Amino acid sequence: MRQVVCKSDELKPGQMIMTTLGRIPVVVTRAPDGSLSAVANACLHLGAPLGKGRLCGTTEADEPAQYRYVREGEILKCPWHGFEYDTRTGCLLAEPERKLRTFQVSVEGDEVVVHT
Amino acid sequence: MAIQEGLSTGVRETPREKLNIIDTDIHERVMLHDLAPRLPNPFQRYIKESGWVLERHMPYTQPTAGGLDRLDSKLPDGRPGGADIEWVKRQVLDECEVEYGILTGWLYPSMMRAWFEFATALATAVNDYQMENWLAKDDRLYGSIHIAAQDVPSAVREIERCADHPKMVQVMLPIEIHEWGDPKYHPIYEACQRHGLAVGFHHTENTPTCMGIQGFPRYFITWHSLVPQMFMAQVASLIFNGVPDKFPDLKIIMVEGGFTYVPHLIWKFDQQYKMLRHEVPWVKRLPSRILREQFRFATQPIEELTTKEFLQIVDQMGSDEMICFSTDYPHWDFDSPFQALPPGLPEDLRRKIFSENARAIYPKLPRKK
Numbered sequence: 130m131r132q133v134v135c136k137s138d139e140l141k142p143g144q145m146i147m148t149t150l151g152r153i154p155v156v157v158t159r160a161p162d163g164s165l166s167a168v169a170n171a172c173l174h175l176g177a178p179l180g181k182g183r184l185c186g187t188t189e190a191d192e193p194a195q196y197r198y199v200r201e202g203e204i205l206k207c208p209w210h211g212f213e214y215d216t217r218t219g220c221l222l223a224e225p226e227r228k229l230r231t232f233q234v235s236v237e238g239d240e241v242v243v244h245t
Numbered sequence: 246m247a248i249q250e251g252l253s254t255g256v257r258e259t260p261r262e263k264l265n266i267i268d269t270d271i272h273e274r275v276m277l278h279d280l281a282p283r284l285p286n287p288f289q290r291y292i293k294e295s296g297w298v299l300e301r302h303m304p305y306t307q308p309t310a311g312g313l314d315r316l317d318s319k320l321p322d323g324r325p326g327g328a329d330i331e332w333v334k335r336q337v338l339d340e341c342e343v344e345y346g347i348l349t350g351w352l353y354p355s356m357m358r359a360w361f362e363f364a365t366a367l368a369t370a371v372n373d374y375q376m377e378n379w380l381a382k383d384d385r386l387y388g389s390i391h392i393a394a395q396d397v398p399s400a401v402r403e404i405e406r407c408a409d410h411p412k413m414v415q416v417m418l419p420i421e422i423h424e425w426g427d428p429k430y431h432p433i434y435e436a437c438q439r440h441g442l443a444v445g446f447h448h449t450e451n452t453p454t455c456m457g458i459q460g461f462p463r464y465f466i467t468w469h470s471l472v473p474q475m476f477m478a479q480v481a482s483l484i485f486n487g488v489p490d491k492f493p494d495l496k497i498i499m500v501e502g503g504f505t506y507v508p509h510l511i512w513k514f515d516q517q518y519k520m521l522r523h524e525v526p527w528v529k530r531l532p533s534r535i536l537r538e539q540f541r542f543a544t545q546p547i548e549e550l551t552t553k554e555f556l557q558i559v560d561q562m563g564s565d566e567m568i569c570f571s572t573d574y575p576h577w578d579f580d581s582p583f584q585a586l587p588p589g590l591p592e593d594l595r596r597k598i599f600s601e602n603a604r605a606i607y608p609k610l611p612r613k614k
Contacts, residue, residue, distance in 0.1 A: 174519070188526035193428050193487035196526065210520045223519040224531060 134234075134241040140165075143202045147180035150232060150243050156180035157234055157243060158216045161202040166216040167234040167243045172207040173227055182208035187222060264595065265613055266582050267603040268346040269543045270447070270500045270571035271337055271386075274327035275352060275374050283370040288363045297363075299352055303450040305465040309577040313450070318575030326575025327351070330382055337574040338385050341582050344600070345610050348379055348388045349447055349500060353419040355394040356449050364393035365403070372407050380412040387610065389417040389445055394433060401436045408440035414607040415443040415498070420452045420475045422460065426486025438492040443541075443606045446479055447500040448472050476502030480510060480540065487527035489539045496606035497540050504542035504568050505550075508561035511536060537564040541606055543571035544598065545580040552587040556594075565594050569603040 132150045134157050140146055145158040147170055154170035156179050170180050186201035204222070205214045213222040219229035233244040277299075281292040291297040310316040311326070318326030318336060327333060338346055352371055354364035368391045380388045390407045392400035407413050416437050418425060425446070437444050453460020454471035462468050476499050489495060514532030522528065528535075550558070559565050570586075573579050582599065590598075604610050 188523045190487075190527040193431070193491055193527040211523075212519055213523060221519070223522040 130245040132243050134243055137236050137239050137241055140241055143184060145180055145184050145205070146241075147178065148243065150245060153230075154178065155232055155243055156205070157241060158184050158202075158205060160216070165234040165236070165241065166203075167232040168205065168214065168216060168219045168229040169232075171229075172209065172212055173221060173229065174207065174210055174212050177207050177209040179205050179207055179214065179229075182206045184216075187213055264342065264582065264599040265344045266342055266570060266599045267607075267610065268337065268341065268343045268572050268574070268582075269445075269498065269541075269569045269603050270349050270545060270573045271333065271343075271346040272327045272351050272573070272575060273330070273333060273348045273375065273379050274325050274575075275350070275371060275378075276324065276328060279378075280352075280367065280370045280374060283373060284366050288366050291363065300357065300359075301450060302453075302459070302461070303468070304461050305468070307450075307577060308465055311577055313577065314575045315577055315579050330379060333574070334383060334385075337572055338383070341572060341574075343385060343572075343582075345385050345387055347414060347445075347603075347607070348375060348386055349417060349445060350375070350389060350391055352391070353417060353447070353449055354391055355400075355417075356419040356421060356451055357393070357395070361393055361395040365396055365399040367391075368393045368400075368403050369406075372403065372413075376407075376410060376413075380410070387412045387414045387607065389413070389415050390442065391417055392433065394418060394430060397429060397432050401432050404433065404436040404440065404442070408436070408442060411609060413442070414609050415445045417445050417447060420446055420448040420472075420479055420502070422453055424482040424486065425479050426482035426484070426488050428486065431488065431491060434488055434492045434495055438495045441494075441608055443496040443498055445498050445500050446476070448475060448502065473502045473506045477506055477510060480536075481514070484514065484532050484535055485525050485528060487525065489535045490527055490529050493539070495539060498543060498569065498606060499540065500543040500571060501545060501573055502542070503546055503548065504544060504562075505548055505558055507536065507542055507567065508558060511561070511563065533563065537562075537567060541567055541569050541602060543569050544585065545571040545573040546578045547580055547585050550587055552589045555587050555590065559594065565597050566602050566605065568598050569606075570599045 130151050134148045140159045142159050142161045147156050155167050156170040157167045183206045186198050187204045189197045189199050205216050219231040221227045281289050307313045314326030354368040357364040371391045375388050390413050392403045394400045456462040511533045
């Protein structure tokens with residue numbers, strides 16, 4: 130299955146766009162380095178549309194009380210309860226063994242296309 | 246009354262299987278007049294001449310037959326329960342068929358809200374007294390290191406001083422109003438992990454609950470019913486401040502708060518972690534996993550559960566390795582190993598609760614006889 134999402138210049142770094150692939154809701158994101166990702170557009174928790182959340186970074190730490198803000202534009206945060214997903218793998222950051230379905234995404238000509 | 250007369254409860258009526266019981270909460274009671282000679286001045290004089298006693302904030306007595314203690318544990322000479330090793334041996338070690346008992350004390354220097362230098366000196370005196378007068382006197386007794394956590398460097402020095410004692414198995418801390426997960430206390434946990442010592446948390450008569458002026462509600466029954474709240478608060482503090490993640494070999498046992506609140510913590514913590522993990526990125530595992538891997542919960546004061554209810558709680562905890570038996574001798578809400586747990590529990594589960602789960606966090610205990 131294949132679906133044209135938008136013109137490539139309509140999805141800028143740090144932005145995301147919702148689409149469907151057949152009957153599957155998908156959200157396509159573009160990271161600050163320009164790379165594209167596509168994951169199922171439904172939170173594993175209560176099914177909220179992740180494309181209405183935030184494309185942001187997250188925190189890491191090696192020690193308690195020592196924050197490091199990282200991966201700006203690569204983390205998808207659910208608009209409802211804030212579940213965080215890695216857009217590159219679909220993994221839930223709090224429980225990485227649980228993951229969103231991911232899809233192939235590419236630029237063909239001047240179009241962004243998602244595939245199964 | 247002869248000393249031998251104070252023997253009454255916990256006696257089995259019919260022979261049952263040997264449980265190799267490890268009692269994770271026996272309160273030996275050291276008297277201040279016995280500690281005083283071990284203290285340097287001015288602290289010795291503060292006790293002998295100025296009448297210092299351990300501060301007490303609880304606005305009630307314990308309104309029971311014998312106050313804090315089982316009435317039949319009080320000594321004929323007026324001393325409180327737990328003050329005489331012969332009585333402890335008879336009433337809990339012998340009558341309850343305890344293979345090994347963990348002494349948890351009653352005077353916790355870490356609960357003092359002033360005179361921290363005195364608290365440090367008291368910790369040393371309590372530990373030395375315990376080693377000489379309890380641990381050396383009965384092979385079944387194992388001990389807890391008391392510290393004055395208000396002064397973390399001194400607390401760590403006291404842990405270092407006592408850690409190699411072959412019968413000191415944990416460091417005791419009181420459930421208190423401050424967060425024990427605070428990074429300023431982490432050197433204490435580092436020392437415990439390095440020496441293979443568990444950390445035991447136990448509430449005191451000064452432990453506030455969330456209700457009432459300064460944490461004490463209008464009635465003792467309310468306070469006593471709500472004590473598990475403060476255990477829950479400290480478990481949350483330890484986990485979300487990253488203590489178990491920073492010290493992955495550390496074992497933590499919550500003593501005298503029971504265990505039936507644990508399923509709620511598992512569900513609530515995991516739910517919150519999925520939503521708010523980014524606030525505490527030093528927490529690397531689901532809290533349920535942390536709880537199962539690094540926490541233990543002593544049974545007493547166990548609610549009156551049916552066998553079905555008990556097994557449901559264990560099932561909800563998702564592990565049969567988290568619960569450790571305790572009597573809380575000599576206190577008034579003592580649990581007998583022969584009657585406190587509901588009948589008909591699976592043999593494997595009974596063996597874990599009565600013995601193996603505690604043995605797993607106290608590596609100094611001898612192998613099973």
